[in-house]
Amino acid sequence: MRRAHPVRRVLGELWLVALLVAVLLVATALAPSLYFPPLGEVLAAIARGFVDGPLLGHLAYSLGNLLAGLAIGAVAGVSIGLLLGMSELAHRVVDPALQLLRATPKVALIPLLVALLGLGAEPKIAIVALAAVWPILLNTVDGVRGLEANAVDVARAFQIPLGLRIRRVILPAALPQILAGVAIALSLGVTVLVVSEMYAATQGIGFSVLQSGRSFDIVGTWAGTIVLGVVGYLLNLAMLAVERRALHWHHGPLDGSTEERGARG
Amino acid sequence: MTTTAAPPTLHVDGLTMAYGASAPVFADVELTVAGGEIVCIVGPSGVGKTTLLRCLSGLLQPRAGEVRLDEARVSGPPREIGLVFQDYSRSLMPWMTALDNVAFPLQGRGVGRSERDALADAALAQVGLGHAASRYPWQLSGGMQQRVAIARALAYGAPILIMDEPFASVDAQTRLELEDLVLELRRTLGLSVVIVTHDVDEAVYLSDRIVVLAQSPARVVEVLDVELGAARDQLATRATAEFSRVRTAVLTHIREGTRPAGGS
Ligand SMILES: Nc1ncnc2c1ncn2[C@@H]1O[C@H](COP(=O)(O)OP(=O)(O)OP(=O)(O)O)[C@@H](O)[C@H]1O
Ligand SMILES: [Mg+2]
Numbered sequence: 001m002r003r004a005h006p007v008r009r010v011l012g013e014l015w016l017v018a019l020l021v022a023v024l025l026v027a028t029a030l031a032p033s034l035y036f037p038p039l040g041e042v043l044a045a046i047a048r049g050f051v052d053g054p055l056l057g058h059l060a061y062s063l064g065n066l067l068a069g070l071a072i073g074a075v076a077g078v079s080i081g082l083l084l085g086m087s088e089l090a091h092r093v094v095d096p097a098l099q100l101l102r103a104t105p106k107v108a109l110i111p112l113l114v115a116l117l118g119l120g121a122e123p124k125i126a127i128v129a130l131a132a133v134w135p136i137l138l139n140t141v142d143g144v145r146g147l148e149a150n151a152v153d154v155a156r157a158f159q160i161p162l163g164l165r166i167r168r169v170i171l172p173a174a175l176p177q178i179l180a181g182v183a184i185a186l187s188l189g190v191t192v193l194v195v196s197e198m199y200a201a202t203q204g205i206g207f208s209v210l211q212s213g214r215s216f217d218i219v220g221t222w223a224g225t226i227v228l229g230v231v232g233y234l235l236n237l238a239m240l241a242v243e244r245r246a247l248h249w250h251h252g253p254l255d256g257s258t259e260e261r262g263a264r265g
Numbered sequence: 266m267t268t269t270a271a272p273p274t275l276h277v278d279g280l281t282m283a284y285g286a287s288a289p290v291f292a293d294v295e296l297t298v299a300g301g302e303i304v305c306i307v308g309p310s311g312v313g314k315t316t317l318l319r320c321l322s323g324l325l326q327p328r329a330g331e332v333r334l335d336e337a338r339v340s341g342p343p344r345e346i347g348l349v350f351q352d353y354s355r356s357l358m359p360w361m362t363a364l365d366n367v368a369f370p371l372q373g374r375g376v377g378r379s380e381r382d383a384l385a386d387a388a389l390a391q392v393g394l395g396h397a398a399s400r401y402p403w404q405l406s407g408g409m410q411q412r413v414a415i416a417r418a419l420a421y422g423a424p425i426l427i428m429d430e431p432f433a434s435v436d437a438q439t440r441l442e443l444e445d446l447v448l449e450l451r452r453t454l455g456l457s458v459v460i461v462t463h464d465v466d467e468a469v470y471l472s473d474r475i476v477v478l479a480q481s482p483a484r485v486v487e488v489l490d491v492e493l494g495a496a497r498d499q500l501a502t503r504a505t506a507e508f509s510r511v512r513t514a515v516l517t518h519i520r521e522g523t524r525p526a527g528g529s
Contacts, residue, residue, distance in 0.1 A: 150355040153324060156341075157348040158370035158421060168369065172360040249360040249401050 006241065037219045045223040054208065059227060062204040065121050066193050069128025073185055077133045078178060081140025082166065085174070091141065102138065106131040106188070107195050114200045124196050124204070131192045132185035139181030143174025176250055179243045186239055190232050205231075272300040272424035272457040273337075273345060275321065279330035281482075282313070282320055289328065290316045291483035296476060300424075303451055303458045305468035307515060308478030308522070314461040315351050317478070318429050321459065322348050334425075347423035349431045351461070353414040357402040363389060363413045364398040370421045381420075388420035389413070391446060393439065408435035415443065419450070425457045426450075432467065441499050444471055448497055465519075469493075469511045470502060477515060479522020487518040 021039070028038045049055025084091045084098075110127055117123040147170060155165045171178075197206025205228055212220030277296035283289040290313040298304050306314050319325040321332055323342040332339040342348075350356035357366050364385050371381035389398050392412040402410055415431055426447075432440045444467060450456045462468050468475050469491060477487040491511050493502055502508060 148355060150350065150352055151358065153350065154356050154358070156324060157322060157346075157350075158373055158417075159342055159344060160370070160373040164373055168361070168372075169358065172358070175360075249403075 006244070010237070035218060037222065041219050042222040042226065045219045046227060049220075049223060049227075055205075055223065055227065058203055058205045058208045058224075059231065061121070062193060062197065062206065063231070065124040065204070066128055066189055068121075069125040069193070070132050070182070070185060070189050072125065072129040073132025073189070074136050074182060076129070077136030077181065077185075078140050078171075080133075081137045081174075081178075082144060082170065084137075085141045085144025086170070091145075098134075098138070102134045106192050110192070110196045110199050114196075119200050119202055124193055124201070127192045127196045128189040131188045132182075135184035135188065136178065136181040139177040139184075140174055143177030144170055146177070147173050176247055179239075179246060183236070183239050183243070186235055187232070190228075190235070194228065271455055273335040274299050275425060275457065275459070276333040277321065277330070278333070280317070280320060280327050280332065281329040282316055282325065282327045284316075289482040291478065293330070294478075294483075294485055296485065298425075298457050298459055300457055301451060301455045302473045303447065303460070303471050304474045304476060305472040306459065306461045306476045306478060307463070307465060307468050307519065308483065309519065310463070312478050312481070313483040314478060315429055317483075318348075318427055318459070318461060322346050322427050324348075345423055346425045346427055347418035347421040349414050349418045349426070349428040351429035351433075353411040353431075353434075354402065354407060356414055357410055357417075359402050362399050362401055363394060363405065363416075366402070366413055367417045367420050370417060384420045384422075385416070388416040391419060392416045392443065408439060411435055412439070412443070424455075425459070427459045429461045430463065431460065433463070440467075445499065447471060448495075452495065465512055465515050466503065468515065469508055470497060470499070475511065475515055477518045477522060479519065486522045487514075489514055489518075 025039045028036050029040060032038050046055065084094055106127060109130060110123070113123040113126050113130075117126060151169055151173060154160075155169050160169065193204075194206035194209075197204035198210045201207040205224055209221055209224035209228070212218075212224060275296075275298040277294055280294040280296075281289055281292045294317065296304070306317065308314055316325065320327050321339075323332070323339045323346070326340070334343055334345055337343075358369065361369060364382065367385035367388055368381040371384060376384070386395070386398060389395055392415050394409060394412050394416065397405060397409060397413075402413070405413065411431065411434055415428070418426055418428070432443050435443065447458055447460070448471065451458060458471075460468075460471060462471075472491045475487075475489045475491060476485055477489070478484070479486045489511055492507055493505065
């Protein structure tokens, strides 16, 4: 049930992908066209790109920026979310501004960030952080505000100091929501990262896809695109594994046996 | 246990409490619990027992009157009180094992890891859960969760225990054992205990004094001294004439108290 379960699940999900790959392999090999080169060639290009080509370097660069941006967004989102979730006043004052900022499409900020920070990694990290912070922040606020009165009572009755209260009561209670926010941030982050790499960059997977497209290297374009898709999928799997691990206490019937005895009123 | 000092006397003076703008839940409640006493509060459901305990333990601010420990006015949860909540299952942190739940208040007091784990282990053993230390609340039955909540209050080492229907969902055998544990803690550690219970027999068996709450707004309609001595036995004590005298008196007062149109 424990170790084998996720693996079996992945296999169970992947049969369709495998089938699709097989069909594409055959179809593109039998009827090659300019825009749909044989899948075998594309896969070979990926393999080559990973062994001695630039693909690995591009991927490492992109992943590094993605994780750095996510980390910054997560730290900022959780800290600010904690503050706003714990203070009714702060929440009331800041919430309208939050809703406005959240609704602004983050990709619109890319030209500005590039102008400010140049072509290097900084604007990429900044845009990922800017995109990631919102879902994490808003989910943290929700999670913290949803804290059960009972847990608050226990912390008060036993005089748990604030730091410990945050670390062992408030954050764990909000963790399911926070991780859900991180999962959203992850997919948003990948999107804005790739867009920013296509807008102005000298490295990265997005850059490599755009560049091979511009130089009519369709095989290379497909290679980059497929790598992107697979990486996105693997990141999601990793996210699920993290959730599963961090929320193992959450899997039981939490709501069972809590019925109040005796009628009130 | 880390209890050292003798329990302060708990004074309740003219205590009145209302939620928001609604009518008072109780008014002018007077109560004194001297160090080492066991006092039970009984009364019909919804009369305000939990509300009273929440005022005693500093979780709620009363409308009028005051709660004091010796001379110190209670304005927030005091260090001297260990609380067992009525809603025991939701008062455990679902992300902590039984051991961590019990050790958590000690961690809040800055007790080191190995010491607090040892204290928590001992408290779990006292409530018969030595084997379940590493389980999460959802892996425990209702009665087991309740005992974890009791162990948490015990491990906290407060000289006054306040318990809201602490034995409501444990089996009969465990219930008798936990009642005797309360008596033993009083004997060995000199704890004061305030217990809310729906079980009149349990109230008589445990108490030095029984406080009957009734009417709306609730008030103390009767205080009964229980002259059963300190040493009690589940079979012998329940068979005494004093036991049935107090039992009858409590039941009578509960019945009269719930009749419409009592006193002022
Ligand atoms: N948080 C609250 N806000 C408003 N009213 C409340 C609140 N908690 C309790 N009450 C009301 O106060 C009254 C007393 O409730 P309380 O929980 O103290 O009763 P109780 O004697 O403990 O009942 P039970 O034996 O069922 O546990 C009830 O009328 C209840 O509806
Ligand atoms: Mg109650």
